[in-house]
Amino acid sequence: MFKALGDPIRWSIIQQIAQADELACSVLEDTLPVSKPTISYHTKILAQAGLIEVRKRGRNYYYCLQREALRELIDELWTIAPSPRAVGDAPARPRHRRGRQAGSRRAAAEPAAAAEVALLTW
Incomplete structure (x- = not known):
């Protein structure tokens, strides 16, 4: 799975499929800077890795994300590197983007979003 996710084109495909319940191949043809055979190659790798499901309807192909495989x-x-894990309806914000500095009064004064996460x- 990591090898399949490691390619920038395949990562873009995963991101686009994740934004929709189902994505037509024609959308990928319009948004990716690669040829149709190259899209087919990348989607085949993602499908073999168990990350997407491919459905053919007529002459068209449709892709959906296998969210359970990602989970x-x-x-x-998490079993390899357990640490406190945020759970809830809203995804937790990444810590590295907050720009919090040691001794920052503003960062210390920000209330935790207890309703969100x-x-x-353990």
Whole structure:
């Protein structure tokens, strides 16, 4: 799965499919800077890795993300490096983008969004 996700074109495909329940191949043809055979090659790798499901309807192909496969991958990663894990309806914001500095009064004064996430620790 990591090898399949490591290519920038395949990562773009995953991101586009994740934004829709189902994505037609024609959309990928319009948004990616590669040929139709190259899109086919990349989607085949993603399907073999179990990350997407491919459905053919007439002459058209449609792709949907195998979200459960991604969840399982994330869960496996958490078993390797467990730490407090944010859960809830809204995804937690990445820590590295906050720009929080040690001793910053503003950062210390910001209230935690308790309604959005809860921390699980072990």
